[in-house]
Amino acid sequence: MSRRRQPTIYPPSAGELMDRANVRARDLLYEAPHRDGRAMLRAWGEVVEGASELWHQLPQRSDLPGSGRQVIDQLERSARTLHRSAGGAIDVDPTVREIGQLFTEAAVLINRSGVSDRRGPNRWTDAQLRDSFAARVNIMHTLYVASHAVSVGLAKTASEEQGDPRVRVHRVTAEELRHQVLGIEQITHSYIDGHYPQALVGRHREPTDDTRIPGAIASWDIHAQRALTREPTTHAMTRVAGAAFSASVHVHALWRAAVQTGHVHPRTLDNEISPALETMIEKWGEAHTYFQQLTTPHDSSPLALSKAGWELVDSMREVTATRRMPASVQDMSDRVNGESLVKSLHRFHATMSGVAGVFHEAARNAPLLVDARAANDIVRAAPEDNGPGTPPVQDATVAPRDVLHRRAIPLPRAIRGHAEEVGRQAAVASRAALRSTLAASDGVRDAKVLPVGRSRPEKSIPRLAAARTREQQGATPRSMNVAPLYQSR
Numbered sequence: 001m002s003r004r005r006q007p008t009i010y011p012p013s014a015g016e017l018m019d020r021a022n023v024r025a026r027d028l029l030y031e032a033p034h035r036d037g038r039a040m041l042r043a044w045g046e047v048v049e050g051a052s053e054l055w056h057q058l059p060q061r062s063d064l065p066g067s068g069r070q071v072i073d074q075l076e077r078s079a080r081t082l083h084r085s086a087g088g089a090i091d092v093d094p095t096v097r098e099i100g101q102l103f104t105e106a107a108v109l110i111n112r113s114g115v116s117d118r119r120g121p122n123r124w125t126d127a128q129l130r131d132s133f134a135a136r137v138n139i140m141h142t143l144y145v146a147s148h149a150v151s152v153g154l155a156k157t158a159s160e161e162q163g164d165p166r167v168r169v170h171r172v173t174a175e176e177l178r179h180q181v182l183g184i185e186q187i188t189h190s191y192i193d194g195h196y197p198q199a200l201v202g203r204h205r206e207p208t209d210d211t212r213i214p215g216a217i218a219s220w221d222i223h224a225q226r227a228l229t230r231e232p233t234t235h236a237m238t239r240v241a242g243a244a245f246s247a248s249v250h251v252h253a254l255w256r257a258a259v260q261t262g263h264v265h266p267r268t269l270d271n272e273i274s275p276a277l278e279t280m281i282e283k284w285g286e287a288h289t290y291f292q293q294l295t296t297p298h299d300s301s302p303l304a305l306s307k308a309g310w311e312l313v314d315s316m317r318e319v320t321a322t323r324r325m326p327a328s329v330q331d332m333s334d335r336v337n338g339e340s341l342v343k344s345l346h347r348f349h350a351t352m353s354g355v356a357g358v359f360h361e362a363a364r365n366a367p368l369l370v371d372a373r374a375a376n377d378i379v380r381a382a383p384e385d386n387g388p389g390t391p392p393v394q395d396a397t398v399a400p401r402d403v404l405h406r407r408a409i410p411l412p413r414a415i416r417g418h419a420e421e422v423g424r425q426a427a428v429a430s431r432a433a434l435r436s437t438l439a440a441s442d443g444v445r446d447a448k449v450l451p452v453g454r455s456r457p458e459k460s461i462p463r464l465a466a467a468r469t470r471e472q473q474g475a476t477p478r479s480m481n482v483a484p485l486y487q488s489r
């Protein structure tokens with residue numbers, strides 16, 4: 001029996017769980033044109049139910065029955081009606097369901113804290129009420145984004161129903177369902193209009209824990225390598241690449257904080273670390289996009305891998321973000337010890353190099369199951385990529401029935417080489433970034449420290465700017481600490 005200590009994951013706060021739900025809603029909107037609108041709608045009720053549970057756990061200025069709860073109750077009634085109209089198929093969108101589960105988990109966390117049992121006429125302070133309102137605005141914004149994603153998915157489904165009589169098997173058309181969802185979208189928007197994102201200023205922020213980043217790196221290392229070697233799936237590959245991409249964006253900001261504290265020389269960052277890190281961000285972003293499109297709707301990966309990836313990004317965002325925007329270099333240097341930060345960054349790059357090697361091996365040899373429709377699109381586009389008039393690769397076909405039903409099929413040999421190349425580029429870029437950090441000693445004291453309140457001008461680099469924009473828009477995991485009543489630590 002193994003005596004190795006099992007990896008542990010820093011427990012998230014209720015605020016971080018709310019932010020994760022918001023990020024998943026943004027991801028869903030990005031992917032909605034390629035999703036089954038009816039499958040998304042079947043899971044919509046779980047999202048609203050989880051949001052309602054969480055909503056009713058939050059304190060409000062008046063605890064009279066019905067006060068301030070009409071909006072969420074109206075959404076619940078609409079969700080029940082839509083669920084009956086969506087059709088009786090068993091397909092349920094996993095991402096929509098995950099959003100509801102995150103809301104429910106946050107509600108359970110608050111309930112276990114016992115804060116709802118408080119009694120007395122003045123049991124809530126103004127700061128707690130501001131934090132609670134910010135949480136409600138965050139919940140409703142998530143519902144707003146998710147409902148828009150469902151309407152986009154239904155628009156695609158409606159187009160398919162209009163073009164193919166064989167799929168018109170439901171009593172209520174997808175177009176009718178889409179109009180009903182647009183009504184829900186307007187309800188959610190009415191609550192956040194004029195409050196988002198201004199209300200987020202009222203969110204509470206816990207002090208930064210210096211031990212969180214190294215613990216998150218170690219945990220993600222174990223779970224990522226375990227998933228890629230024992231249970232390699234396209235879903236696991238997507239999770240690993242997404243966490244690597246998002247964390248690398250934050251790492252770039254943390255290296256600048258290390259310059260501010262005098263532990264890294266500015267020339268080392270500009271000439272060695274930054275170029276290599278920007279390439280690594282780009283390659284992991286490409287890997288995430290590639291394997292995400294190949295993931296089947298019913299594919300899965302270990303839940304521990306997902307939680308470890310969220311924690312990896314959350315631990316860094318705790319340092320690199322404020323309540324509403326990215327933190328300044330001075331703010332970051334004030335939140336974390338410079339020496340421990342540099343050690344954590346070295347550990348991160350060593351971890352990334354190891355995980356990237358396993359990722360490349362999985363892309364090359366793992367028996368991956370992929371979405372037939374996405375694989376077919378890539379196979380058909382391959383001759384065009386090689387130039388006009390190029391004949392298709394021999395046996396580079398996907399069965400039409402598999403494409404029609406979006407079945408999970410083994411990764412075709414025709415695109416295995418492309419998948420392997422994507423993994424190889426991520427691995428090469430990660431190793432190059434590791435080598436570039438060797439010049440940054442954690443004992444450097446002669447580096448030029450900038451005056452307080454000033455930061456070094458950044459070079460305008462399109463690749464890094466695009467990565468930051470994508471991360472800030474929620475294409476990858478992000479969250480911030482909130483809710484003094486609901487912190488799990």
